[in-house]
Amino acid sequence: MEAVGRDLQSGGLASGALILDVGTGAGYPALDLQARYPSLRVEALEAWEPAVARARDRGVAAFHGDLLTWSGGLYDAVVANVCLNVIDDRAAAARALARLLRPGGRLYATVTLRGTLRALDRAVERICSARNVLERMQAHRFTVVTLRAAFAGGAFADVAVDVGRFTLNYESGEAMATSAPIRMGYAHRYREIVGDSGWRRLIEVLDRERGIALDVPFALLTATRSP
Numbered sequence: 001m002e003a004v005g006r007d008l009q010s011g012g013l014a015s016g017a018l019i020l021d022v023g024t025g026a027g028y029p030a031l032d033l034q035a036r037y038p039s040l041r042v043e044a045l046e047a048w049e050p051a052v053a054r055a056r057d058r059g060v061a062a063f064h065g066d067l068l069t070w071s072g073g074l075y076d077a078v079v080a081n082v083c084l085n086v087i088d089d090r091a092a093a094a095r096a097l098a099r100l101l102r103p104g105g106r107l108y109a110t111v112t113l114r115g116t117l118r119a120l121d122r123a124v125e126r127i128c129s130a131r132n133v134l135e136r137m138q139a140h141r142f143t144v145v146t147l148r149a150a151f152a153g154g155a156f157a158d159v160a161v162d163v164g165r166f167t168l169n170y171e172s173g174e175a176m177a178t179s180a181p182i183r184m185g186y187a188h189r190y191r192e193i194v195g196d197s198g199w200r201r202l203i204e205v206l207d208r209e210r211g212i213a214l215d216v217p218f219a220l221l222t223a224t225r226s227p
């Protein structure tokens with residue numbers, strides 16, 4: 001959001017620009033953009049129909065579609081907040097984003113990086129031997145190098161990557177398991193690895209340990225659509 005604001009101030013994005021929030025989920029990034037920068041015209045795209053309905057209920061102009069195949073329009077800027085993480089074909093995602101941007105249009109994409117929730121991996125390893133699976137899951141996550149590589153080449157110029165980190169602190173295993181980011185973004189993957197009973201055991205272990213602190217390293221990629 002701040003990167004968008006900086007471009008608006010510097011003239012890199014014009015007042016009145018049309019911006020698409022890809023993978024908007026329930027619409028929060030689109031709503032945040034519109035509230036912060038009322039001069040922008042914000043639309044959104046989301047592949048999961050129930051989320052589209054929720055975003056529309058909140059007043060977001062949301063389209064139902066898959067980034068990889070959608071051909072809805074041409075935008076001055078595209079935002080994608082933790083959406084590229086969940087698309088396996090990264091090269092296809094980069095091509096699709098390029099198709100949606102006019103020449104000179106700006107891309108702002110955040111992704112979580114390798115190392116995300118490592119403390120949860122370590123807690124899992126204490127209750128079962130899943131090290132190899134957990135390592136494969138981490139290996140699949142973006143690094144700064146693989147993120148840059150996905151956007152290298154002709155379609156984008158001025159590719160820049162900034163990194164940051166935040167920590168999700170939970171007082172108990174139950175608080176962690178029922179929190180929105182874990183429930184919606186991660187629990188299903190860990191349940192696949194440890195099973196339902198393993199997941200319950202993990203929660204009990206974390207309850208006894210009085211909670212857990214989960215680091216989330218992330219990156220913001222900004223780029224300009226080449227002419």
Ligand SMILES: C[S@@+](CC[C@H](N)C(=O)[O-])C[C@H]1O[C@@H](n2cnc3c(N)ncnc32)[C@H](O)[C@@H]1O
Binds near residue numbers: 025026029051081
């Ligand atoms: C982790 S959520 C982030 C939601 C939202 N961006 C936010 O910050 O609150 C990722 C979202 O991307 C959507 N998504 C995943 N693949 C997509 C695709 N190929 N096209 C459009 N949306 C997609 C998911 O359905 C999900 O709502």
